Amino acid sequence: MALLEVRDLEVGVAIGGKVLPVVQGISFDVEENQTLGIVGESGCGKSLTSLAIMGLLEGSMLRLTGGSISFNGQDLLALSPRARRAIMGDQMAMIFQEPMTSLNPVYRIGDQIIESLRQHRSMSQRQARARAIELLDLVRIPDPERRVDSYPHQLSGGQRQRVMIAMALACGPKLLIADEPTTALDVTVQKEVLDLMLDLQKRTGTAIILISHDLGVISETCDKVVVMYRGKIVESAKTATLFSNMSHPYTQGLLASIPVVDHDVEWLNAIPGRVPLIDEVLPGCAFHPRCSFAQASCATSPPSADYVSDDHLVRCHFPNDRPSGGEAGGDA
Ligand SMILES: Nc1ncnc2c1ncn2[C@@H]1O[C@H](COP(=O)(O)OP(=O)(O)O)[C@@H](O)[C@H]1O
Ligand SMILES: [Mg+2]
Structure with a gap:
């Protein structure tokens, strides 16, 4: 049993009498002493996923609409609000992007x-x-x-x-969720703060969920990686597996957008386009309008999430099935 087990988590936002899904089918485990990275561009649902785990969605337009969260063997969603609050800040703590x-x-x-x-x-x-x-x-x-x-x-x-x-x-939490903890800091301070978190983890065994839009930060710090796009997991694997065999064009695009330090970079090889708005209906793969490998079926049928190896999950009709040296392959 893992310390944290998230299964089929769903979050919706209530707008104009309807509840639009913003986070869908999120499943992952976090073990003691481990760091799980969640990566994706702004608006992909990373923060809502962590707020749902912390039980901080209440009192807004946001609703937990499905799924289960087990922490330390307890079903969090079955607890009373009071029991849940007692766990928060004590066994589970969160660090936000903006300290103020x-x-x-x-x-x-x-x-x-x-x-x-x-x-x-x-x-x-x-x-x-x-x-x-x-x-x-x-x-x-x-x-x-x-x-x-x-x-x-x-x-x-x-x-x-x-x-x-x-x-x-x-209070010595068992789980620490750090939501873009270093985004607002200078690069050198960023590294210091991340090193500090990992050093404290070594001493205390705390499990960490580290959220970032920067695949570089994730690669240096995490044991496992979950890549999110438009509210869904598009790829997940152990860090070493992911970086040796990136299979989703979105993940490859994120890698290609890491700026290379020591280099005169005039522009970043960013992924073209933007994350679709929450009320945009996309019958196929949500990434297809931005994907350089998209084929006709990508626009019409949504890909399911399938294991391409042991622990390596990919949500793509054509994982890895593309010309080698493709432009989204990224040599950054
Ligand atoms: N309080 C809110 N009310 C309505 N929509 C929201 C709210 N917070 C986030 N959203 C929407 O949910 C989506 C995911 O947001 P979020 O989890 O904050 O993304 P990320 O942390 O990956 O940048 C976004 O499209 C955002 O517009
Ligand atoms: Mg966020």
């Missing part, structure tokens, strides 16, 4: 960590403050005894992101 959405600007960072500790653990104010300083030290905030009394605006972007990681790790 989680950090409250009017409270000192130490007090925010202390509050989270005292909510989930019976600790005295003094114990919690000592633990907050320890956590700030763990995420390499310099001079933590002094910084614990800083306000968020007194820290750099990279430091704020590390404080968020400290808050997320405060």
Whole structure:
């Protein structure tokens, strides 16, 4: 049994009396100590998938319309809202792209960590403050005894992101969901923050779901990869398998769009076109209008997700079945 088992997850958005599907048929497992990467362009449903797992869709136009989520052997969807909230922030934590959405600007960072500790653990104010300083030290905030009394605006972007990681790790969660945790940061700080997360994982065994639009980041950090396009998984495999045998033209396009550092890149080999809008009806493969390998059937019948090998799932009518050296093959 995996720590997290997501099966056929579906999310819909209620618009004008209808519920339009935005996330469909998402299934994956995350094991303890493992990092699962979810990659795809903006608008593919990565955040909605993670919010659904965290139980944070309520109170909006968004609905969980199907599927199941098992965490640590418990069926999360069968729990009362109260029991679910108790798990959140304690056994499951989430880091968001923009730290200021989680950090409250009017409270000192130490007090925010202390509050989270005292909510989930019976600790005295003094114990919690000592633990907050320890956590700030763990995420390499310099001079933590002094910084614990800083306000968020007194820290750099990279430091704020590390404080968020400290808050997320405060209670020693079994699962950490990091939704584009480094997108807002400089490249050098990005690497620091990712290394820090992986280093903490080694020490604590926390499972991580790392969400990114950057296949380069995913390749360096994850054990398994799920590639999403327009709310569905189009390819998934162990990282090594995926990178040695990319089978979906969309994944190949994502690889080709990784900018090459040390190179004078004048333009990126980005995938032409855009992710279809949620109310656009596409009877065939949702990627076919942008796919350079599309054939007539791609426009009319939706491909099913099939295993091309052991753990390697591809949703494409013609996986890997294309001329070698094709333009979407990418030599980046
Ligand atoms: N609160 C919302 N209300 C309506 N539609 C939404 C909402 N949040 C996201 N969506 C739609 O759902 C789709 C997936 O969004 P999201 O999961 O945020 O994508 P990603 O994180 O991959 O960029 C997008 O097309 C987006 O427009
Ligand atoms: Mg997102």
